[in-house]
Amino acid sequence: MKISKLSKNISLKRELESGNEEQLKTVRQVLADVRENGDQAVRKYTEMWDGIVLSDLRVTEEEINEALQHFDPQLKQDLEEAANNIRNYHEAQKRNGYTLPLTDGSYLAQRIVPLDSVGLYVPGGSAAYPSSVLMNVIPAQVAGVKRIVITSPCGKDGKLPPAVLVSANILGVNEIYKIGGAQAIAALAYGTESIAPVDKITGPGNIFVALAKREVFGEVAIDMIAGPSEICIIADDSAYPDEIAADLLSQAEHDKQACAILITTSEKLAQAVSEQVENQLKQLPREEIARASIENFGHIYIAENMDQAVEAVNTLAPEHLEIVTENAEKVSEGIRHAGAIFIGRYSSEPVGDYFAGPNHVLPTNSTARFASGLNVDDFIKKTNIVYYTEQTWKENVQKIARLARMEGLEAHARAVESRGWKKGEN
Amino acid sequence: MKISKLSKNISLKRELESGNEEQLKTVRQVLADVRENGDQAVRKYTEMWDGIVLSDLRVTEEEINEALQHFDPQLKQDLEEAANNIRNYHEAQKRNGYTLPLTDGSYLAQRIVPLDSVGLYVPGGSAAYPSSVLMNVIPAQVAGVKRIVITSPCGKDGKLPPAVLVSANILGVNEIYKIGGAQAIAALAYGTESIAPVDKITGPGNIFVALAKREVFGEVAIDMIAGPSEICIIADDSAYPDEIAADLLSQAEHDKQACAILITTSEKLAQAVSEQVENQLKQLPREEIARASIENFGHIYIAENMDQAVEAVNTLAPEHLEIVTENAEKVSEGIRHAGAIFIGRYSSEPVGDYFAGPNHVLPTNSTARFASGLNVDDFIKKTNIVYYTEQTWKENVQKIARLARMEGLEAHARAVESRGWKKGEN
Structure with missing residues (x-):
C-alpha cells in the first residue's frame, strides 16, 4: 500500500458511475x-x-x-x-410523539406515524x-x-x-x-x-x-443511493499489523472502487501493515477485486499525532471507522463525522456488517457529514398538530394578522380574523 | 367552487414544473x-x-x-x-443518543451529532x-x-x-x-x-x-423541493361557511397552482362555502392568483359520512388539514397522512404559518404519505457505535465468520477471525 505523510488534502471522494x-x-x-x-x-x-x-x-x-x-x-x-x-x-x-399543553386547554403536538x-x-x-x-x-x-x-x-x-x-x-x-x-x-x-x-x-x-x-x-x-464501501482505521503502536491489514481487506474485497485507508501515528505499524496487506491479498479468493481496490484507493497516512488523525477522519467522513489505539474510547469522542465507529481491537468491522446490531446501511462518499445510516426514523413520518381554543385565538389573532400582512398575504390575515368576534358573537 | 360527490379517484397531484x-x-x-x-x-x-x-x-x-x-x-x-x-x-x-450495555463491558451506542x-x-x-x-x-x-x-x-x-x-x-x-x-x-x-x-x-x-x-x-x-401549497378542510354542519371559505382562500392566494379542497358531510355547508368563496374572492388584493387556484384546483366534495371523509384525506395526504367538525379531535385520530393538522374552529391554518410553533415547511403533493415537515432531525445525524470486548468477540466470532462465508465474503470472515486466538495468545 502507498504510504505518505498525512496532509490536509485527503479525500474519499471518487468519481462514481452515475449512468450514461x-x-x-x-x-x-x-x-x-x-x-x-x-x-x-x-x-x-x-x-x-x-x-x-x-x-x-x-x-x-x-x-x-x-x-x-x-x-x-x-x-x-x-x-x-x-x-x-x-x-x-x-x-x-x-419514538413517541409529544404534546405541549398551552394555556386554557390549547395544545401543540407532534404525532409519529x-x-x-x-x-x-x-x-x-x-x-x-x-x-x-x-x-x-x-x-x-x-x-x-x-x-x-x-x-x-x-x-x-x-x-x-x-x-x-x-x-x-x-x-x-x-x-x-x-x-x-x-x-x-x-x-x-x-x-x-x-x-x-x-x-x-x-x-x-x-x-x-x-x-x-x-x-x-x-x-x-x-433511501440513499449507496456508493462503494469504505473503511478508515486509526491505529497506533498498540495495534497488531495483521489484524489491521485483515480489516482493511474486508472492505476492499467488496468492490474495485472500495476504499481502505489507515491513518497511524506509527511509522513502524505503517510499514508492517503494508507488508501484511500484500501477504494476505495473495491468499484471498476475491484477490482481484481487493487488489484493485487497494491499488487504486488504498492508502496509509502517517499522522504527527492523534489530534491530527482525528481531524483527518472528520474531513473524510468515512462510512466505517475503526479506532485501534490506546484509549480508543477517548479518541472516538473527537469524531464528528463517520457512519459507524468500531472501538478497540475486538470490534472488527465485519462484527457490524452481520451481527452486532447497528445497521450496516451507512452513508458513503463523505456524506456522513450530513447523512445517517438506515434507522427507524427512515420508516416513520411526523405530523404537526395545532389545537387552539377560542381564548388562545383571541389572545393571538392580532399578532398573527399583523405578521401575515407584513408578508403581503391579506387572505391569511382575514382567515385568522374571520372567527366569532367579527360576527358580534362575543 | 365546483361541488361534487366524493369518489375514490381524488388526487392532489398536479403536474409540477420540473424545469426544461x-x-x-x-x-x-x-x-x-x-x-x-x-x-x-x-x-x-x-x-x-x-x-x-x-x-x-x-x-x-x-x-x-x-x-x-x-x-x-x-x-x-x-x-x-x-x-x-x-x-x-x-x-x-x-434527542440524545443511547447506549445499550452488553455483557462484560461491551456496548452498542447511537451518537447524535x-x-x-x-x-x-x-x-x-x-x-x-x-x-x-x-x-x-x-x-x-x-x-x-x-x-x-x-x-x-x-x-x-x-x-x-x-x-x-x-x-x-x-x-x-x-x-x-x-x-x-x-x-x-x-x-x-x-x-x-x-x-x-x-x-x-x-x-x-x-x-x-x-x-x-x-x-x-x-x-x-x-431539504425537500416544496411544491405549491395545499389546504384540505373536513367540515360538517357545525362549521361557519365564511370561516371555511376564508381558510380555503388563505392558501389559494399563495400560488395559481395552490390547491384548496373542502370535504364535507353537509350539502348545505358546501353550497354556502361556494358562495362565500366567490364573495370573498372579489375583495382580495391577490384576487387574480386566488381565483386561478380556486378555478383550477379548488373543489368541494360531499362525503356520505365522516369515515369516508377521513379515508379521502388519507388518500390525498395534504400538506395542511383543518378539521372543523363536532368531536374534531376524535376525527383527527383517523388521519394517517397529513403534513399538519389544525383541529377545531379556532385553529385557522395561518395560525400555524406564522405563530403557533410547529414548522410551516411541510410536505406537499401527497408526499405526506412518506415525508415530514422540517424538524430538528433534519439538522442532526446519527453515528452507530460498536464496542466489543475480547470476551464478547470470543463468544460470537464463529457465528460472524459463518455469516460472512455464507455471503461469499472470505476476507470478512478472516478479519473477524484474525484476533488473538489464532496467534496462540489465548
Missing part, C-alpha cells in the same frame, strides 16, 4: 412501460434481460418451505441471533445477501410498517437463493417477488395487477436499479 | 462556473440577472443596524413571540418572508448547528428587506449574503473566496434555485 444517457433512456422507457402495462411489461423485461419466463411473480409458500427444509440449521440459528441483535439495537430508536408500506430491493447475481434482508426489514418492522415487500431477481432456475427466503421467513415477511432491475422498481413505485404500490423503496442494486430509484423519487420515497 | 432542458443547461453552467471561479462568477451572474453590481456580498453590520432602527417595534415583538413559540415546539424534538453548517435560501422578489427565516433557522439552532448562513437576492437598491434582516438578528444570525439564484446555491455548496461551503441547504426558491439544489444534492444535503 443511454442507460437513463432505457430506464425511463421501462418505467413508462410498467406504469402503462403492468405485469405484462414486468414479465417482458424479465424475459428479455434475465432470460426467465416466470409463471408467478410472487414466491409461493412451497418455495419458502423448500428453502427452509434444506437450510443449514446452524446458519439459521446464526441468522436468528443476528436478527435479535439488530432488533434490540433498533428498538431503542422508537409509520409508513403504510415499504419495498426492499435485494440484489441478485452470484451472491445472496441475507444480511441486507435483516438490515432493511427490521427497522421498518420496529417502526411499525404493516406491509413489507421484498423483491429480488431470481436465478436461471426461476428461484431465489434459500438464504434470502429463510431470512425473510425468520422476520415473518412473505410477500416476496422474483423480479429485479428497473422493472421491479417500477412495479413497487406504480403498482401492477399483482403488486400493490409501496410508499418507500430501499436497498441497493446495479446502475439500472439506482437510476430507476432516482427517477421514481418524489412519487415514492427512496 | 435549457434551464437545466443554464444551471449546470452557473454551478460549474462558480465552482471554478468563485466570487467572480457569483458577481457576474448577480449583475447579469439581478442587474446589481455588489461591492460586498455579505450584509454589513451597518445595514443590519439600519434595518433595526426603522423597524416597527410592534412587529418586532410579534416576530420575537413567534420565534419563542417556534423554539418551544422544536425544543421537544431534541448536529451538522457543522447549514445555509438557508430565502426567496426575494416583491415580498419578504421573515417567517421562512424563523422556520428554517430555529430547528437548526435547536439541533445545535454552529454555523448558520442566510442568503437572499437583494433588491435593486442592493439591500435586503428589513424584515429579513430583523428576523435574522432576533435569532442571532449575522452571516447573511445578498445573492440569489443558482449562483447562491453554488456558493453555498462549493464555497468561494468569501463564502465557506455548508453541509446542507434548505429553503424554497424559483425554478433555477430548485434545479440547482437538485444538482448539488449528494455534494451537500438539501
